[in-house]
Amino acid sequence: MKCFLAVWFACFRQVPAPVPCKPTLAADVQVGDVQALIGPSRTILHLEVEERDCAIVTFGYEGMIVITCDEGSLNVTAEGCTPRRCQPEQSITVRLGEYSVSASPLQTIASGGQELRFCRNLNPLFRNTYIMYCNYGEVTVDTSQCVTQWDPMTSPPWSRRSRVGSVGLSDGAVLMLGGLGNEGPIREVWLWQPTPGTLAGSWHQSEKLPPWSGRFGSAAVRLSSEQQEQVVLMGGNDNQNRDDVWRWLRHPEPIELSLGDSQATGTQAQDCVLETSQLLLCHAKQGVSGRKWDISHYLEMSTEIHIDLLHGGGTDDLPTGAAGVGAAVIAIELDNCRQLFRAEGGRWSTTGCTGDQPPWARADQPAIRLGPNGAAFPGQLRSLRFVLDRERREVVMYSDNVLMTPAGADPGQLGVPVGGGVCRDYSNMQNGSLVCPDVQEPVSVMHLRVVELVVWPEASLEVRRLAVMAPAGFWQPLADIAPWPARAAHVAVPLPDGDILLMGGVGESGLLNDVWRWTRKRCTLLEDIRPLEAARFGLECSYKCRDSPIYGQWAQLLDAPWAPREEPAAVLTTSGVILAGGRAALGYTNDVWLWQHSGDFCSAQWQGVWSQLTPQASWLPRHGHRLVGFAGETGEVETVLLVGGFGGEPFNSEVIRGEEQDPAVRPNPRNDIWCGNKNLQNWGQWTQMAPSAPFSARAQFGAVIAPTISDFSFVLFGGYDDNARLVADQWRWTGENTTFTCDIQEPASTL
Numbered sequence: 005m006k007c008f009l010a011v012w013f014a015c016f017r018q019v020p021a022p023v024p025c026k027p028t029l030a031a032d033v034q035v036g037d038v039q040a041l042i043g044p045s046r047t048i049l050h051l052e053v054e055e056r057d058c059a060i061v062t063f064g065y066e067g068m069i070v071i072t073c074d075e076g077s078l079n080v081t082a083e084g085c086t087p088r089r090c091q092p093e094q095s096i097t098v099r100l101g102e103y104s105v106s107a108s109p110l111q112t113i114a115s116g117g118q119e120l121r122f123c124r125n126l127n128p129l130f131r132n133t134y135i136m137y138c139n140y141g142e143v144t145v146d147t148s149q150c151v152t153q154w155d156p157m158t159s160p161p162w163s164r165r166s167r168v169g170s171v172g173l174s175d176g177a178v179l180m181l182g183g184l185g186n187e188g189p190i191r192e193v194w195l196w197q198p199t200p201g202t203l204a205g206s207w208h209q210s211e212k213l214p215p216w217s218g219r220f221g222s223a224a225v226r227l228s229s230e231q232q233e234q235v236v237l238m239g240g241n242d243n244q245n246r247d248d249v250w251r252w253l254r255h256p257e258p259i260e261l262s263l264g265d266s267q268a269t270g271t272q273a274q275d276c277v278l279e280t281s282q283l284l285l286c287h288a289k290q291g292v293s294g295r296k297w298d299i300s301h302y303l304e305m306s307t308e309i310h311i312d313l314l315h316g317g318g319t320d321d322l323p324t325g326a327a328g329v330g331a332a333v334i335a336i337e338l339d340n341c342r343q344l345f346r347a348e349g350g351r352w353s354t355t356g357c358t359g360d361q362p363p364w365a366r367a368d369q370p371a372i373r374l375g376p377n378g379a380a381f382p383g384q385l386r387s388l389r390f391v392l393d394r395e396r397r398e399v400v401m402y403s404d405n406v407l408m409t410p411a412g413a414d415p416g417q418l419g420v421p422v423g424g425g426v427c428r429d430y431s432n433m434q435n436g437s438l439v440c441p442d443v444q445e446p447v448s449v450m451h452l453r454v455v456e457l458v459v460w461p462e463a464s465l466e467v468r469r470l471a472v473m474a475p476a477g478f479w480q481p482l483a484d485i486a487p488w489p490a491r492a493a494h495v496a497v498p499l500p501d502g503d504i505l506l507m508g509g510v511g512e513s514g515l516l517n518d519v520w521r522w523t524r525k526r527c528t529l530l531e532d533i534r535p536l537e538a539a540r541f542g543l544e545c546s547y548k549c550r551d552s553p554i555y556g557q558w559a560q561l562l563d564a565p566w567a568p569r570e571e572p573a574a575v576l577t578t579s580g581v582i583l584a585g586g587r588a589a590l591g592y593t594n595d596v597w598l599w600q601h602s603g604d605f606c607s608a609q610w611q612g613v614w615s616q617l618t619p620q621a622s623w624l625p626r627h628g629h630r631l632v633g634f635a636g637e638t639g640e641v642e643t644v645l646l647v648g649g650f651g652g653e654p655f656n657s658e659v660i661r662g663e664e665q666d667p668a669v670r671p672n673p674r675n676d677i678w679c680g681n682k683n684l685q686n687w688g689q690w691t692q693m694a695p696s697a698p699f700s701a702r703a704q705f706g707a708v709i710a711p712t713i714s715d716f717s718f719v720l721f722g723g724y725d726d727n728a729r730l731v732a733d734q735w736r737w738t739g740e741n742t743t744f745t746c747d748i749q750e751p752a753s754t755l
Contacts, residue, residue: 294458
C-alpha cells in the first residue's frame with residue numbers, strides 16, 4: 005500500500021503554473037526622447053502579448069508599444085512607435101487679414117512634412133501659398149508668404165469721377181478720358197505712367213484741354229501697329245448724346261492739312277484755286293498769288309512740315325536778297341517771326357523775320373543761300389521737309405531728302421536760325437564771325453502759327469500735299485458726325501485686323517442693340533469726297549472701295565439678338581468678342597454672348613454671327629461692370645475677369661410688404677470678382693474668385709490690365725460707390741498663375 009501511494013504521488017503531483025504579469029508590474033521603455041515605466045493594463049498570462057498606445061509615453065508618437073509576459077517578467081518594445089502624422093480630420097484656426105477660419109490638411113502629412121496650400125483658401129482677398137506643417141501630430145501654419153490681391157495705390161491728383169473712358173497702352177500706361185464729376189461732364193485727359201522696376205506710377209494731365217467736349221459714358225479702344233499706337237474715342241454724353249469720333253496719337257505722326265482749308269493771300273489771290281482735293285494750283289500773271297493755312301493751337305508744337313509741290317517758271321539772274329519774277333516763297337510763321345524760304349533760279353535761300361504780310365522780302369535783309377544747286381529746279385516735283393529744332397532754335401530744310409545746309413554755316417550746323425536773316429549775313433562774314441545788331445529776339449518757343457505758299461509773276465505753283473508732324477498727344481477728328489445714332493453707355497472692342505466693333509448703349513430713341521464695324525476703307529459713290537466727309541456716311545459695299553487708313557468708314561451690321569441695353573461689358577478673346585450683362589428695359593441682365601466673324605471684306609461672314617454662351621451666368625445681373633482679359637501663350641485672351649458693377653435684382657415699381665430683401669440680391673454696387681475661361685464651357689461657366697474687395701463697392705469705374713506689374717494684374721480707379729458718391733482712388737489687383745485657369749481649389753502638394 006505504501007508503495008502504491010508513492011507511485012501515485014510521483015505520477016500525479018501538481019506542476020506549478022507559469023507566473024502571470026500583473027498590472028502592478030512596469031518596465032522602462034523609451035519612445036522618441038521620452039523614457040517612462042509602462043506595464044500591462046490588466047493581468048496577462050505567460051507569453052501573452054498586450055499592445056499599448058505609444059501616446060501613453062508621449063503624444064507626439066503613434067503606433068503600439070508591445071508588452072510580453074515571460075514568467076512574471078515584462079518584455080517591452082517600442083519599435084512600433086513612429087512620429088505622429090497629421091490627419092485630414094485635424095484642424096487649426098488660422099487668422100489671415102480679417103478672416104479667421106478652420107484649416108485642415110487635405111492629405112495625411114508625415115511628421116516633419118508640409119503641405120502647400122493657396123492663401124485664398126484662408127481668405128479670398130489674398131494670393132500666393134502658405135505652408136501647413138506637421139510636427140509630431142501638431143498642425144501649424146506659416147502664412148508669411150500670403151499677400152493681398154488688392155493694394156491701394158497713391159491717391160491720384162484728379163478729382164472724383166465715374167463713367168470715364170479708360171484704355172491700357174502697350175507699355176502698361178493707362179489713358180483716362182473725360183468722365184462724370186460733381187460739376188458735370190469732365191473735359192480732361194490723364195495719362196498714368198508706370199514707374200519701371202516698381203509697382204507704382206504717376207498721373208500726368210495733358211497740357212491742353214482736348215478739342216472734344218467734356219463727356220462721360222464714351223467708348224475708347226487702343227489700336228496699334230508697328231509704326232504707331234493710337235486711341236480712338238467714340239461718342240459719349242456732354243449733356244446730350246454725341247456721335248463724333250476722335251483719334252489720339254501716342255507718338256508724333258504726320259497729319260494731312262486739307263488744301264481747301266486755307267485763305268487766299270497776295271495781290272492776285274483769285275489765281276490760286278483748288279483744282280481737286282489733292283491739287284492746289286496757283287498761277288501769278290502780274291501780282292503775287294498764294295494761300296495760307298492757320299495752324300490750330302493743338303498743332304503749334306508740331307516738329308516738322310511736309311510739302312509736296314511743283315514750281316514752274318522763274319529765272320536764275322535775280323539779285324541776292326530780292327524776290328521777283330518767277331520766285332516761289334514758303335513762309336513759316338513761328339511765334340512772331342515769319343521765316344521765308346525762297347526758290348529761284350534752281351536755288352533755295354532763306355530770309356529772316358519779315359514781320360509783314362504777305363511775305364515780301366525787305367531790302368535790308370540779306371538772303372542766306374541754301375545748297376546744293378538744283379534743289380529748287382523749276383518744273384520738277386519736290387518733296388520738302390522742314391524740321392523745327394526747338395532746342396537749337398533752328399529750321400532744318402530737306403529737299404527730296406537732301407539736306408539744304410546754309411552756305412558758310414558753322415561746323416556742325418544743319419539749319420538756319422529762326423530770324424537769322426536779321427542777325428546772320430553769311431555773304432558779309434569777316435574772319436568767320438558776325439556781329440549781330442542789338443535786336444529783340446522775335447522767337448521764344450517756336451510755336452507754329454501759319455504756313456504760307458506764294459508765287460511771284462510769271463510763275464506757277466502746284467501744291468500736292470501739306471502736312472505737319474503732329475506732337476504726341478494730338479487729337480485728330482475722324483468723324484464729326486458718325487453714321488451711327490448718337491449715344492452713350494455703349495461699348496467698343498478692337499478687332500485683330502485693326503477694325504473696331506461698336507455695340508449698344510442708350511440714344512435719343514432709348515436703349516440700343518445695333519452693331520457697327522469701323523474699317524480702314526472708304527466705299528462711296530463719290531470717289532473725290534474728302535475722307536473726313538466720307539466718314540459721315542455708312543460704308544456701302546456695292547460701291548468701289550479704296551484704302552482710307554486714318555478716317556475709314558463705319559459699316560452697319562445686323563442688329564444683335566440680345567435685348568437692347570446700356571453699360572454692358574465687352575472684351576476681345578481668342579474665341580471672338582464677348583459681351584456680358586448690362587441694363588435692359590426689363591432690368592439688369594447676366595447673359596453672356598459671343599460674336600464671331602470670318603471671311604472676306606463685306607462678305608456675310610465678315611459681318612459676323614452672335615451666339616449665346618449662357619442665358620444666366622453665375623454672377624448676379626448687373627451693369628456698369630468691367631471685363632478684363634488676360635492673354636495666354638498665343639497672345640490672345642483666354643481668361644476674363646468680371647469686376648464689380650451695379651448688381652442685384654432691379655427695384656420694383658411697387659412697394660412689396662414682407663421680409664427685408666436679401667442683401668445678396670439688392671440692387672447695390674458690388675466689388676466681387678468672377679473668372680471665366682475658354683475651357684470653362686467657352687466662357688459659359690464662371691467661378692467666383694473673391695466675394696468682395698477692401699474698397700467700397702462700386703460701378704462705372706475704370707479697369708485696365710497692367711502688364712508691367714505682373715502677368716495677372718490690373719489697375720482700378722474712380723467710379724460711383726455704395727455710399728452714393730463719386731470716388732477718386734486707385735487700386736492694384738494682382739493674381740497668380742492659377743488665375744489663368746480660374747482655379748480656386750487645387751489638390752494640396754505635400755513635401
